[in-house]
Every structure is written in C-alpha cells, then in structure tokens.
Amino acid sequence: MDSLHWSVNKDVDNLKGYPQIREAARLLQSNQVVAFPTETVYGLGANALSDDAVAKIYEAKGRPSDNPLIVHIAELQQLEELVDSIPAHAHLLMKEFWPGPLTLIFPKKAGVVSEKVTAGLDTIAVRMPDHPVALALISAARLPIAAPSANRSGKPSPTTARHVATDLDGRVAGILDGGPTGVGLESTVVDCTGEVPIILRPGGISMEDIEKVIGNVLAGPLSPNQMEIPKSPGMKYKHYAPVAPLYLLDGEPSWIQSMIDQKRRDGLKVGIMSTTENTHYYNADLVLECGSRMDLQSVAHHLYEVLRKFDEVPLDCIFSEVFPDSGIGAAIMNRLDKAAGHHWIRQKD
Structure with a gap:
C-alpha cells in the first residue's frame, strides 16, 4: 500500500478540527493503522475494539502475538468503559501524572477490547498521552486506540516521523508528522x-516520582518466564537493537578505549556511544554523542536517535557507556540492556 503522509503543527489551536x-x-474508524506522535515515542495506532484492526498492527510491525498492547485514551470516561475497577492508588497516580508518560494496568472489563490487545490476559494497560496531536486524533476518532511504538519489532523506537517512514512506509495507512517527540x-x-x-517497565516517570505520590512500590522482574504472557510490553523480547x-x-573511559583498540586491531569496525563529557577520550570508526552525564534527560531524549544512526554506517560492533540506575537512568539502562541482549563487559579491578 502507499502510506499517506500528513504534517501538523502541534502548537495550533483546535487541532481536532484540522x-x-x-x-x-x-x-x-475504518480499522486501518496510523502512526502518530506522543510525548514519548511515535505510536502505531488502531481501533482497540476491532480484532481486524489490531491484527494489522502485529502484521505491520512483525510483532509477536503474545506481546500485549497499550490502549491510549483522551478522557477518563473512556477508561471507565474499558476497566472493571480502578484502585485507589491508580486514582492518585492518574491525578498526578495523566496526561503523561505513565501506563497503568487494570482488571479489564470483559468483552470490550479485542483479545489481541491484551494477548488473552484478564488485565489491560491504559495511558493518556500528553501530546496535543495524539489527544486530538483519539478524540476525533472517538475510539480507544491500541498503539505500540511505530517501528519494526526489535528495532529502536521512533522519535521522529522520518524514523517511522524508514521502518513502516508502505506497511501502514498513514503517518502523522507532529515533529520530534519530547x-x-x-x-x-x-x-x-x-x-x-x-x-x-521503567520510563518517563521514575520510581522515585511514583513513590512520592503513593508510597512504596515494587520493581518487577526484567523479564517473565519465557512460557508466560507478559503483562506489559517490553518485558519478554529483545528490543531497541541496532543492526551491529x-x-x-x-x-573508565581509558579502559573503554583499550577495548575499542583491541577490536580494531582484530580488523573490526567499532562504534562507541559516548556522553558529552567523555567524547574526547575515544578514537573509533564512529563516535556518537548521546547527551550529558549531568543531564540524563538529554540522554533519554537522544538515545533511540543515536542507536538508529549507528545503522547508517557498516559496523561490526558497538560499545556504549553505562549510566546510574536511578531516576530516568533506570529507564535508559533498561532500554540499553535489552538493546544489547544483556551483553555486559565490566572492567576488572
């Protein structure tokens, strides 16, 4: 198919009417799939009530069918139509963080959304995105929208419409360009x-932020048993990975450079993902800067873009620095660990 492309200014008034x-x-509404921007990454949306529509998401992405989807809503009334009950701590989190980069899992109301959305589970994952284009689209469609990230399964998530087009042009009905994500x-x-x-799954709202609102929370396992259906996207399969x-x-940077030197002596082409503070240390075939160690929000913002840039140059392997596993750093390290397939090399004392 030929994908339609639209561009819209997220800052204009009355977006719903554009x-x-x-x-x-x-x-x-006609059960096609459309990519659209959110404040996190671009999503690939379809009518969450339709088996046929949701099946097109899995087909376009090449996504395993036991990987559930997040349902996006634009108003709280839609939530009440989807879930069986709303616990008190969920009410507090919604009041504090919705709209925003927080997905909550509830007991689902039977017989409403497609079973393909929830992978047959008795729970449903829902969020209200904090992006004017996303909210306008959901409101205009008058539907709950199931939407994973708008990339081919396993690849780095898209933070621009150009990333979406690289992966999915011709595989989806349309791509709505609202500029880079936040x-x-x-x-x-x-x-x-x-x-x-x-x-x-750690993400844009940190554990520390959540505990300030509702007190103690638990951190789930990195991945469920391989025979289980995960409750959340991003738990079971390798994700976010560049080609190399x-x-x-x-x-230390000096030790990382020694690892680069060793691989290059073996005739391999090496890329390194570096922070602003350490870029001057490295000599490799490709050195890409992902942000500052003093501002991990900048690293989060640029992470997927940098991982995708590595695919533009033939490389045999890529090295990355690591980050503190707290605040937004927990989400960064979660994504890097999955992109690396849990492959770590640690400097010996």
Whole structure:
C-alpha cells in the first residue's frame, strides 16, 4: 500500500478540527493503522475494539502475538468503559501524572477490547498521552486506540516521523508528522491490580516520582518466564537493537578505549556511544554523542536517535557507556540492556 503522509503543527489551536487529523481519524474508524506522535515515542495506532484492526498492527510491525498492547485514551470516561475497577492508588497516580508518560494496568472489563490487545490476559494497560496531536486524533476518532511504538519489532523506537517512514512506509495507512517527540523513551508501566503496585517497565516517570505520590512500590522482574504472557510490553523480547551487536561497557573511559583498540586491531569496525563529557577520550570508526552525564534527560531524549544512526554506517560492533540506575537512568539502562541482549563487559579491578 502507499502510506499517506500528513504534517501538523502541534502548537495550533483546535487541532481536532484540522483536515489532517480528521482524515487520520477516519482511517482509524475504518480499522486501518496510523502512526502518530506522543510525548514519548511515535505510536502505531488502531481501533482497540476491532480484532481486524489490531491484527494489522502485529502484521505491520512483525510483532509477536503474545506481546500485549497499550490502549491510549483522551478522557477518563473512556477508561471507565474499558476497566472493571480502578484502585485507589491508580486514582492518585492518574491525578498526578495523566496526561503523561505513565501506563497503568487494570482488571479489564470483559468483552470490550479485542483479545489481541491484551494477548488473552484478564488485565489491560491504559495511558493518556500528553501530546496535543495524539489527544486530538483519539478524540476525533472517538475510539480507544491500541498503539505500540511505530517501528519494526526489535528495532529502536521512533522519535521522529522520518524514523517511522524508514521502518513502516508502505506497511501502514498513514503517518502523522507532529515533529520530534519530547521524552524520547516509552512510558513507565505500573501494574495496579495488586495490593502493592509493581513497576513492570521503567520510563518517563521514575520510581522515585511514583513513590512520592503513593508510597512504596515494587520493581518487577526484567523479564517473565519465557512460557508466560507478559503483562506489559517490553518485558519478554529483545528490543531497541541496532543492526551491529551492542555491548555495554562498565568502566573508565581509558579502559573503554583499550577495548575499542583491541577490536580494531582484530580488523573490526567499532562504534562507541559516548556522553558529552567523555567524547574526547575515544578514537573509533564512529563516535556518537548521546547527551550529558549531568543531564540524563538529554540522554533519554537522544538515545533511540543515536542507536538508529549507528545503522547508517557498516559496523561490526558497538560499545556504549553505562549510566546510574536511578531516576530516568533506570529507564535508559533498561532500554540499553535489552538493546544489547544483556551483553555486559565490566572492567576488572
């Protein structure tokens, strides 16, 4: 198919009435898939109520069918139509962080959304995005929209419409360009179905932020048993990976350079993802800067863009620095660990 492309200024008034939004909404109503911007990454949206529509998401992405999807809404009334109950701690989190990069898991209301959205689970993951284009599109469509990241499965998530087109042009009905995203990493996912909430995926809202609102929360396992269906996207499969194998190097810049030198002596082409403070240390075939260690929000914002840039140059391997595992750093390291397939090399004392 030929994908339609629209461009819209997210800062204009009355976005819901713009012809680009209306046309994209009509495609969603006819059970087609449309890519659109959120404050985290670009999403690939479809009518969450339709098996046929949701199946097109999995087909376009090449996504495993046991990987559930997040449902995006524009108003709280839509949530009440989807879930069986809303726990007290979920009410507090919604009041504090919605709209925003926080996904909450609830007991689902039976017989409403497609079983393909929830992968047959009795729970449903829902969020309200904090992006005017996303909210206008969902409102115009008058539907709950199931939307994973708008990339081919396993590749780095898209933070621009150009990234979406690289992966999915010709595989989706339309791509709505609302400019670069803000946070740059997917939403935090919190399971609210138990007595104590569990963070299943770190993201734009940190554990520290959440605990300030509702007190103690638990951090879930990095991945479920391989025979289980994960409750959240991003738990079970390798994600976010560039073409060349990625390794996380935990050590001083001088030691990292020695690792680069060793690979290059073996005739390999090496890339390194560096922070602003350390770029001058490195001599490699490709050195890409991802942001400052003093501002991990900048690293989060640029992470997927940098991982995609490595694919523009033939490389045999990629090394990356690592980051503190707190605040937004927890989300950064979660994504890097999955992109690297859990391959770490640590400097010996």
